Amino acid sequence: MIPKEGMSEDEIFAELEKRLRSDLTFNSGKILGSMCTYPHPLAQKVIQRYIDRNLGDPGLHKGSKEIEEEAVQMIGELLHLKRAWGNIVSGGTEANILAVRAFRNLSGVEEPELILPRSAHFSFLKAKDLLKVKLVWAELNDDYSVNVKDVEAKITDNTIGIVGIAGTTGLGVVDDIPSLSDIAVDYGIPLHVDAAFGGFVIPFAKALGYDLPDFDFKLKGVQSVTIDPHKMGMAPIPAGGIIFREKKYMDAINVLAPYLAGGEIFQATITGTRPGANAIAVWALLKHLGFEGYKEVVGEAMENAKWFAEQIKALNGVYLIREPMLNIVSFGSKELKKIEKDLKKRGWGISAHRGYIRIVMMPHVKREHLKSFLNDLVEILKKL
Numbered sequence: 001m002i003p004k005e006g007m008s009e010d011e012i013f014a015e016l017e018k019r020l021r022s023d024l025t026f027n028s029g030k031i032l033g034s035m036c037t038y039p040h041p042l043a044q045k046v047i048q049r050y051i052d053r054n055l056g057d058p059g060l061h062k063g064s065k066e067i068e069e070e071a072v073q074m075i076g077e078l079l080h081l082k083r084a085w086g087n088i089v090s091g092g093t094e095a096n097i098l099a100v101r102a103f104r105n106l107s108g109v110e111e112p113e114l115i116l117p118r119s120a121h122f123s124f125l126k127a128k129d130l131l132k133v134k135l136v137w138a139e140l141n142d143d144y145s146v147n148v149k150d151v152e153a154k155i156t157d158n159t160i161g162i163v164g165i166a167g168t169t170g171l172g173v174v175d176d177i178p179s180l181s182d183i184a185v186d187y188g189i190p191l192h193v194d195a196a197f198g199g200f201v202i203p204f205a206k207a208l209g210y211d212l213p214d215f216d217f218k219l220k221g222v223q224s225v226t227i228d229p230h231k232m233g234m235a236p237i238p239a240g241g242i243i244f245r246e247k248k249y250m251d252a253i254n255v256l257a258p259y260l261a262g263g264e265i266f267q268a269t270i271t272g273t274r275p276g277a278n279a280i281a282v283w284a285l286l287k288h289l290g291f292e293g294y295k296e297v298v299g300e301a302m303e304n305a306k307w308f309a310e311q312i313k314a315l316n317g318v319y320l321i322r323e324p325m326l327n328i329v330s331f332g333s334k335e336l337k338k339i340e341k342d343l344k345k346r347g348w349g350i351s352a353h354r355g356y357i358r359i360v361m362m363p364h365v366k367r368e369h370l371k372s373f374l375n376d377l378v379e380i381l382k383k384l
């Protein structure tokens with residue numbers, strides 16, 4: 001109930017401190033199974049200062065709109081696109097929905113079908129519901145990447161698009177996007193790449209010498225990319241990214257927004273009123289960290305993944321699901337449920353899904369946290 005007399009700020013914070021004690025925090029190093037992280041300090045300052053900016057009404061906040069466009073452009077250039085179209089949105093879910101919406105609206109197909117890997121994120125289930133697009137699942141290879149032949153075999157006259165994943169949610173697998181792109185070009189079907197996680201990893205890992213496939217607009221078939229600043233981009237939640245190769249995709253999803261104080265505009269995003277501060281924070285981080293700054297962050301995360309995978313391989317009672325391609329390491333065990341329960345009891349923020357526990361080497365995950373996790377894991381395995 002709303003109290004009759006308001007509480008003081010001190011009382012509010014005292015209560016919040018007490019009530020939120022049950023939250024796990026990123027700074028504690030205990031959250032190992034999330035794709036989010038503690039936001040960069042600069043981004044926090046930016047958010048605080050520009051908290052009132054609304055990108056849903058860009059006529060009022062013209063400067064913010066320009067900054068969002070520049071952030072989109074910078075991300076587009078990172079993905080080898082000279083002129084980028086898109087938005088900083090609420091997350092990978094919205095970005096994926098926008099891509100499917102654009103493909104569907106442009107296709108003119110009455111019973112639209114989207115081909116996507118079995119490893120795709122559940123946001124596409126929401127896209128299916130919202131947009132009435134049938135999902136056609138493509139099978140995976142033994143290495144958990146999508147089977148490109150199966151994708152091709154499933155193309156019909158109703159196919160409005162193909163999805164490839166650059167950094168799957170469970171295992172961090174990067175699909176063979178070059179082959180998917182070839183198919184997309186051959187059949188004249190747009191390819192969407194869900195790089196919600198991998199988008200802020202792969203360009204930097206490649207620069208560090210990691211052997212990873214091309215996944216972006218360098219490939220002709222790629223028409224749109226989801227890439228989330230609030231994952232490895234270290235931006236505060238919410239900050240997702242949708243980047244389109246051409247303006248026609250934005251035109252296909254733009255709706256007229258009248259009645260705004262800043263004047264009539266077109267909106268492509270699902271959200272109307274949306275935080276300008278978060279888009280400004282993305283711009284600030286890209287400018288502040290630069291390519292070299294992100295490369296350093298990604299370098300540490302990739303090193304941690306390599307190291308952790310070796311530690312898992314050396315243990316009895318657990319096994320690596322596959323060699324990590326990115327900074328995600330997943331392991332299985334015959335006793336997975338028991339291990340999960342005990343790890344959770346010890347305060348670790350991990351979960352077992354689909355037969356494995358996923359450890360995501362986010363920027364807040366340091367070697368000392370991984371060592372402490374492994375100590376617990378060894379103790380648990382000994383007891384089994």
Ligand SMILES: Cc1ncc(COP(=O)(O)O)c(C=O)c1O
Nearest residue numbers: 035091092093121169194196197
């Ligand atoms: C590959 C992929 N796509 C999309 C999403 C959805 O992102 P969000 O939770 O920001 O909506 C995720 C989230 O984990 C993801 O891993």
